[in-house]
Amino acid sequence: MRTAEVKRRFLAHFEANGHTVVPSAPLPAIDDPNLLFVNAGMVQFVPYFLGQQTPPFRRAVSVQKCIRTPDIDEVGKTSRHGTFFQMNGNFSFGDYFKEEAIRLSWDLITKPIEAGGFGIDQEKIWATVYLDDDESIGFWRAVGLPAERIVRRGKADNFWSMGIPGPCGPCSEIYVDRGPAYGREGGPEVDEDRYMEIWNNVFMQYERGPGTDKENYPILGELPAQNIDTGMGLERMASIMQGVDNLYEIDEVRPLIDKACELTGKRYNVSHTTTAAESHPDDVRLRVIADHVRTSLMLIGDGVTPSNEGRGYVLRRIMRRAIRAMRLLGYEDPALPELLPVARDSMSPSYPEIATDFGRISQYAYAEEEAFRSTLRAGTTILDVAVADTKKSGGKTLTGDKAFQLHDTYGFPIDLTLEIAAEQGLSVDTDGFKRLMAEQRKRAKADAQARKTGHADLSAYRGALDAGGAVEFTGYAEVSRESKVRALIGSGGLITSAGEGELVEVVLDVTPFYAEGGGQLPDLGLITVGGGKVEVLDVQQPLPGLIVHKARVVEGEVRSGEAGYAQIDVERRRAISRAHTATHLVHQTMRNFLGGSATQAGSLNAPGRLRFDFNTPGAVPASVLTDVEQQVNEVLMSDLEVRAFVTSQAEAKRLGAMALFGEKYGEYVRVVEVGEYARELCGGTHAARSGQLGLVKILSEASIGSGVRRVDALVGMDAFRHLAKEHLLVSRLAELYRVPREEVGDRVEQTVSQLRDAERELEKMRAQLVLGGAAALAEGALDLGGVAYVGTEAPEGAAVNDVRTLAQEVRGRFPADRPAVVAVAARANGKASLIVAINDAAKSRGLSAQDLVKGALSGRGGGNADLAQGGGVPADQAPHLLGAVQAAVQTR
Numbered sequence: 001m002r003t004a005e006v007k008r009r010f011l012a013h014f015e016a017n018g019h020t021v022v023p024s025a026p027l028p029a030i031d032d033p034n035l036l037f038v039n040a041g042m043v044q045f046v047p048y049f050l051g052q053q054t055p056p057f058r059r060a061v062s063v064q065k066c067i068r069t070p071d072i073d074e075v076g077k078t079s080r081h082g083t084f085f086q087m088n089g090n091f092s093f094g095d096y097f098k099e100e101a102i103r104l105s106w107d108l109i110t111k112p113i114e115a116g117g118f119g120i121d122q123e124k125i126w127a128t129v130y131l132d133d134d135e136s137i138g139f140w141r142a143v144g145l146p147a148e149r150i151v152r153r154g155k156a157d158n159f160w161s162m163g164i165p166g167p168c169g170p171c172s173e174i175y176v177d178r179g180p181a182y183g184r185e186g187g188p189e190v191d192e193d194r195y196m197e198i199w200n201n202v203f204m205q206y207e208r209g210p211g212t213d214k215e216n217y218p219i220l221g222e223l224p225a226q227n228i229d230t231g232m233g234l235e236r237m238a239s240i241m242q243g244v245d246n247l248y249e250i251d252e253v254r255p256l257i258d259k260a261c262e263l264t265g266k267r268y269n270v271s272h273t274t275t276a277a278e279s280h281p282d283d284v285r286l287r288v289i290a291d292h293v294r295t296s297l298m299l300i301g302d303g304v305t306p307s308n309e310g311r312g313y314v315l316r317r318i319m320r321r322a323i324r325a326m327r328l329l330g331y332e333d334p335a336l337p338e339l340l341p342v343a344r345d346s347m348s349p350s351y352p353e354i355a356t357d358f359g360r361i362s363q364y365a366y367a368e369e370e371a372f373r374s375t376l377r378a379g380t381t382i383l384d385v386a387v388a389d390t391k392k393s394g395g396k397t398l399t400g401d402k403a404f405q406l407h408d409t410y411g412f413p414i415d416l417t418l419e420i421a422a423e424q425g426l427s428v429d430t431d432g433f434k435r436l437m438a439e440q441r442k443r444a445k446a447d448a449q450a451r452k453t454g455h456a457d458l459s460a461y462r463g464a465l466d467a468g469g470a471v472e473f474t475g476y477a478e479v480s481r482e483s484k485v486r487a488l489i490g491s492g493g494l495i496t497s498a499g500e501g502e503l504v505e506v507v508l509d510v511t512p513f514y515a516e517g518g519g520q521l522p523d524l525g526l527i528t529v530g531g532g533k534v535e536v537l538d539v540q541q542p543l544p545g546l547i548v549h550k551a552r553v554v555e556g557e558v559r560s561g562e563a564g565y566a567q568i569d570v571e572r573r574r575a576i577s578r579a580h581t582a583t584h585l586v587h588q589t590m591r592n593f594l595g596g597s598a599t600q601a602g603s604l605n606a607p608g609r610l611r612f613d614f615n616t617p618g619a620v621p622a623s624v625l626t627d628v629e630q631q632v633n634e635v636l637m638s639d640l641e642v643r644a645f646v647t648s649q650a651e652a653k654r655l656g657a658m659a660l661f662g663e664k665y666g667e668y669v670r671v672v673e674v675g676e677y678a679r680e681l682c683g684g685t686h687a688a689r690s691g692q693l694g695l696v697k698i699l700s701e702a703s704i705g706s707g708v709r710r711v712d713a714l715v716g717m718d719a720f721r722h723l724a725k726e727h728l729l730v731s732r733l734a735e736l737y738r739v740p741r742e743e744v745g746d747r748v749e750q751t752v753s754q755l756r757d758a759e760r761e762l763e764k765m766r767a768q769l770v771l772g773g774a775a776a777l778a779e780g781a782l783d784l785g786g787v788a789y790v791g792t793e794a795p796e797g798a799a800v801n802d803v804r805t806l807a808q809e810v811r812g813r814f815p816a817d818r819p820a821v822v823a824v825a826a827r828a829n830g831k832a833s834l835i836v837a838i839n840d841a842a843k844s845r846g847l848s849a850q851d852l853v854k855g856a857l858s859g860r861g862g863g864n865a866d867l868a869q870g871g872g873v874p875a876d877q878a879p880h881l882l883g884a885v886q887a888a889v890q891t892r
Contacts, residue, residue, distance in 0.1 A: 001113075001241040003252045004349040007063050007234055009116055010088045013108045014061035019090055022062040026302040028311055036311050037067040041089030042167065042204075042229040048093050049167045049204055049227055053650070058095040063088050063234060063350075065298060069314055072321075076287035079246030080193075082253075083318065084295035085235050086350075092228035098172075099139045101201045101228045105174060106143040109199070118241060124177040126151065126187055126195055130158040130170035136203075140172070151187050160202045167204045167223060174199035176240055198237050201230040248287050252346045256290035259342045264329040285325040289339070292322035297343045300361045301354050303597055305615050305707040306368045319365065320372050320413060327376070336369045337362075360597055363617030364707050371706055379412030380420070387424045396425075400432020407433070408440070460493040461542045464507045470545030475512040475523065475685060476644065480567035483508040485529055488560045489548070497559040498534075504558070506534060506549040511566055513549055514573070515541040519603030520580055520684040525568035532556030536568075573685065575607035575716065578693045581642055581674065581686045582715045583610045585632045585696070587658070588678035590614055590711075592631070593624050599658075601708050605684065608718030612711045613704060620701050620709060629698045639691030640675030644682075647671060657681055695719040763799070774806060778813035781820070784890045787842060788820040791882040796827045804869065807837040819845050821852070823885040825878040832878040833871030834861070836885060847892060856884035 015021050025044040029035035035043065041064035048055040064087045074081040090104065109125070111117020126149045129136040133152075140150050161168035175188045175195040183194030204227035209220040238250040248257060257268050266282045299315045306316040319336075326335040340362055348355040386402045398421050406412035414433060421428050464487040474481055488495050489505040498504040506527060513536060516522040522539035527549065534551035541547055549566075558564075583603050590598045594616055602613035620628075646668055652659075657671045658680040673679040674690055687693060697719035699712045714722050733748065734741045773792075781788040790810050794803045807824045814820035819842040824835050834856055836849040849868040853861035861870025873881070 001118075001238070002349070003234060003238040003250055006118070006238050006241055007086070007088065007350055009118065010108065010232065010234075011061055011063065012116060013111075014059075014090045014104065017059075017104060019059040019061040020057040022057075022060045024062060024064045027065050027067055027299055028302060028304055036069065036314060038064060039066050039068050040064070040229075041066070041087035041231050042091065042202075045091055045093075045229075046166055049223060049229075050207060051223075055093040058093055060091045060093075061089065062091075065302070067295065067299070067314075072314075072318065075291045076284040079248060079287075080236075082235065082247055082291050084291065084298055085233060088232040088234050088237070090228070090230050092226060094226045097226045097228060098136050098201070098203055099142075101203075101230050102136065102139045102172065103143055105199055105201060105230060105232075106145075109174070118237070120176060120240065125149065126175040126177060128153045128158055128173045128175070128188055130155075130172070133158075133170055133172070136172045136201075149187070151189055153189065160200065161208055165208050167206070167227070167229070168208045168219075169203045169205040169223075169227075171200050171202040173197050173201070178240075182245075196236060196240070197233070198240060199230065199232045201228070203227075204229050248290055252350075253290050253294065255342050255346050256293055256339060257286045259339055260286050260289045260326065260329070260331075260335075263335065263338055264326065264331045266329055282329060285329055288325045289322050289335075292318045292325075293336070293339045294343045294347065296322065296365060297340060297347060297354065297361060298351075300364050301351070301357060303599070303615075305364055305617075307706070316368065317413060317415065319368055320416065323369055323372055324376075324416060324419070334366070334369055334373070336365050340365055357595075357597075360595060360617060367617055368706060375412060379406055379416075382406060383412065383417060383420055387421065387426060390426060391424070396427060398426050398428045400429035400434075400436060403428050403430075403433040404436040407437075458542070460487075460489045461546055461548070463487070463494060464489065465543050465546040468507075468509060471508060471547040472510045473512075473514070473547060474510055475514050475568070475573075478512050479570050479573060480565065481510060481512050483510045483564050483566050485558065485560050485562050485564055488558065495560070497557055498553050499557050500532075500553050500555060502553050504534065504551055504553060506536075506551055506558070507546065508549070508564065508566060511547055511549070512568055513539045513547065513566060514568075514685055515539045515547045517541065518682065518684050519583070520605040521576055521607075523568040523573055523576075525566070527551065527558075527564050527566045529558040529564040530556070530562045532558040534558055572607050574687075575718075576605055577685045578687050579608065579610040579715045580605040580682075580684045581690065582632070582693055582696050582713065583612050584672065584674060584678045584680050584682070584686075585635055585690070585693075586610070586612050586628065586698075586711060586713065587614070587680070588674075589628045589631050589635075590616075590620075593628055594620070608716055609712070609714050612713070613708055614711070615707055616709050617707055619703070620711075625698055625701055625711075629696065632696045635674065635677050636690050636693050636696065638675070639689050640677060641689055642672065642674050642686050644670060644672045644686065652681060655679060695723075697722055774809040775813060777810050777822075781814075782886075784886070785892065786819060787845065787847070787889055787892070788814055788818055789823075789886060789889050790821070791823045791886055792825075793878055793882070794824055794826040798826055798828070800826070800833070800869075803833070804835050804867070807835045808867070811837040811839055814839060817841055819847070821847060821849075821885070821889050823852070823882055825881050827875040827878050830875050831871055832873050832875045832881060833869065834878075834881040834885070835867070835869040837867050838865070845892060847889065852885050852888055855888050856881045 011021055025038055027037050029038045029043060038044070041062055042049070045060065047053040066085050066087050067083055069083070072083055075083055092101070107117070109118045109120045110122050111119065113119040122144065125145060127140050127145055128151045131152050131154055137150055141147065158171050158173065159168070160171040175197050177195055179194070183191035188195040188197070205222055207220045207223055209218045235247045235250060239247055242250055244250060248254065261268055266286065268286050269280050269283055296315060296319045304311045304315050306312055306319065308316070323335055344354055344358050383406060386398060390398055403414060403417050406417055407414055418428050468486045485506060486509050487507040488498055489507070490498065513523040513525065514520065516539060525536050527534045527536060532553060533555040535554045536549045536551045538550040539547060540550065583605055587600050598614050598616050600612065601615050604611040649667060649669055652669050652671050655671065656679055669681045670683055671679060672682040672686055694716040697714045699714060701709060701711050704710045730741050730744055733744045737744060737747045739747055777790050777792055781790045794806060803824050803826045807822045810822045811820055816839065820839045821842055822837045826833050834853055836852045838847055838849045843865055848865040850861070850863050850865055853863065853868040853870045857870040857873065860872065861868055863869055
């Protein structure tokens with residue numbers, strides 16, 4: 001029975017028993033700040049269990065895609081661990097409890113196959129219950145399970161939680177006896193390989209709170225009665241139904257192992273052994289490949305892209321472990337183009353969207369592999385040298401600074417450094433590496449904080465916030481207002497007054513000034529306080545709720561506690577607001593043309609211009625950019641109303657409002673919509689209508705990182721001025737070329753092509769000029785104690801490659817048995833350089849080109865015994881360099 005059929009039967013069974021089928025949530029746990037990825041079927045239902053939201057159904061069933069990152073390092077070492085897995089779950093929200101949960105699970109697993117069940121022999125089924133759960137024992141006895149196959153177990157085995165604060169409770173697990181070939185008799189307590197767990201009924205009775213020991217988080221209290229979360233591991237159940245020994249042999253995984261074996265020429269030794277010591281090393285690597293390639297496919301399919309942070313870093317690590325495992329098995333070519341389609345074919349029967357979206361998924365995956373292959377080439381060479389140096393010096397540990405250099409400079413992951421070092425019998429100073437990483441993060445955090453606070457003491461900000469609470473922002477509705485100076489902050493902390501010329505930070509009770517955030521630049525303007533005026537230069541929010549105006553006193557004196565009048569620069573605000581609205585339109589339009597995965601990765605909204613970063617695997621074709629620009633401007637022509645409103649997160653989702661991936665939002669959110677065209681969660685300021693933007697002109701599109709592109713555009717009058725300048729430029733070129741304006745592009749391309757051809761011809765002529773005297777130079781060689789010596793200057797400005805070629809050309813004109821040294825000096829850009837070439841006969845006399853160059857340049861220069869070069873001295877030193885080489889040859 002294929003895995004997809006196991007899934008279908010599970011959903012059908014519970015749907016027939018009154019459960020609503022709920023689709024799997026995406027793997028990234030966006031709504032839960034405690035999780036990177038969904039790690040259990042009940043995660044998307046947590047608000048219902050905790051009573052935070054009213055469930056729209058009393059019973060639900062789902063097959064949830066899950067990832068458990070703690071298992072990454074265990075993958076391959078056993079036949080049971082996997083990073084990605086699927087959890088079949090049925091849930092009751094105050095509807096039924098232990099009795100029906102046990103009956104429903106028993107019915108499905110024992111019902112004959114022809115009747116829609118799994119047909120497992122009742123004699124092979126065991127159950128475990130929590131120590132004092134007599135009630136569950138009674139319900140198991142009632143369905144027909146004998147007492148000798150019901151086992152009481154403690155908290156470590158039969159009390160379930162997610163490992164983080166949240167719902168938890170005692171559980172009752174179901175096991176299948178796979179027979180004596182798999183281990184000892186005696187039930188799950190004796191051997192959990194022979195007795196494989198396939199199902200877990202969790203009686204969600206309690207809520208855990210935070211604590212220092214995650215295994216013993218305090219119980220906050222009881223949850224509403226009758227809450228059930230039961231889960232069946234789809235992969236484990238599939239292995240039972242397919243009659244295979246372990247999770248790596250089921251239909252969704254084994255084809256990947258087979259393909260990897262085909263590519264590498266290895267053999268997978270099918271076994272149900274569970275320890276790495278009992279497995280062949282190749283088996284471990286093949287399992288890593290199969291699990292990680294499948295996991296990567298599913299993660300990218302759900303919108304995660306490789307990066308150096310958070311979810312993206314987990315994906316990058318998983319992909320790189322799979323790629324490296326293929327290399328360790330001897331496969332040097334790109335592996336993912338061979339393996340990923342196999343994973344697609346295995347998973348698409350359950351998730352058809354994987355096949356339809358495979359073009360995007362594969363672009364990200366293949367680009368990441370190519371980038372990593374480059375990293376491996378550079379990093380492995382450097383690491384090999386570091387390992388050799390460590391061994392040569394008798395050391396057993398690779399230094400933390402070397403590991404940090406590999407990570408920071410070359411992008412070489414620390415886990416690969418650890419693996420490669422271990423293969424060479426070395427450990428790594430991980431404490432030193434972590435210390436350097438922490439220092440780097442501290443510097444980065446300090447730099448970011450400085451932007452917010454100017455290095456001021458945070459206690460001053462905290463004091464200002466505690467004294468009056470959060471500052472009210474009124475800038476959505478007004479551009480000026482009366483207020484009161486709550487606090488003044490100087491370089492040393494809180495102050496009572498500031499005079500003309502001083503820099504000061506002003507905290508008002510209420511302000512129309514927008515603090516920089518969400519990609520939008522801050523408002524600037526003036527604050528009048530008593531007889532003084534301050535010019536606002538920046539507005540930041542160093543602490544949540546505290547808006548600080550960084551300003552210069554331009555007139556009189558300002559004092560804390562005085563009334564004031566705040567007025568923003570209205571024209572600047574309007575220009576920024578137009579840019580912000582344009583960013584929303586560009587975002588939505590990019591998604592229209594590139595698909596829903598083209599999500600915002602960053603932005604800058606400045607007066608009259610915008611910068612929009614977005615996720616996409618490759619360059620956006622020029623034709624698509626043209627279409628995007630045209631569609632955006634058509635929206636402007638439609639003059640749609642721009643409306644902002646506050647609503648609940650749930651309602652915003654129902655309306656289809658876009659949320660920025662990875663952002664955390666409160667219970668209530670602000671939604672900005674442009675007609676029915678674009679709808680997004682946003683706290684920024686916007687134009688009132690799309691027509692107020694005037695014009696949007698896209699200037700450029702380029703890569704700023706793996707899978708992230710950047711668009712720069714102008715808005716409003718800035719866009720008009722840019723087009724006017726372009727019009728003048730094109731008109732001038734048309735006049736010079738004497739062609740219609742539409743032919744200017746072709747003529748410019750023709751001119752550029754002609755110039756390049758001319759430059760190539762000039763390069764040839766220069767090379768011929770330099771090399772033309774090679775024969776004469778060889779004929780005029782000096783004899784220095786039996787060594788033919790040529791010392792000459794190349795024509796001034798000659799290219800380095802031509803100078804090097806000249807030295808080699810002259811050297812080649814001497815018979816092989818005649819020792820020869822050729823030194824060529826060159827002058828360019830006010831500096832002199834030296835190139836020395838010698839032949840094998842000269843080397844046999846003890847001469848070295850590298851030694852001659854370094855001798856002439858006081859130790860500088862590089863190369864080898866045959867050919868070396870150096871430079872950097874003043875141009876007038878060229879004759880001295882040649883003389884130094886000649887003297888060195890004479891004294892040999």
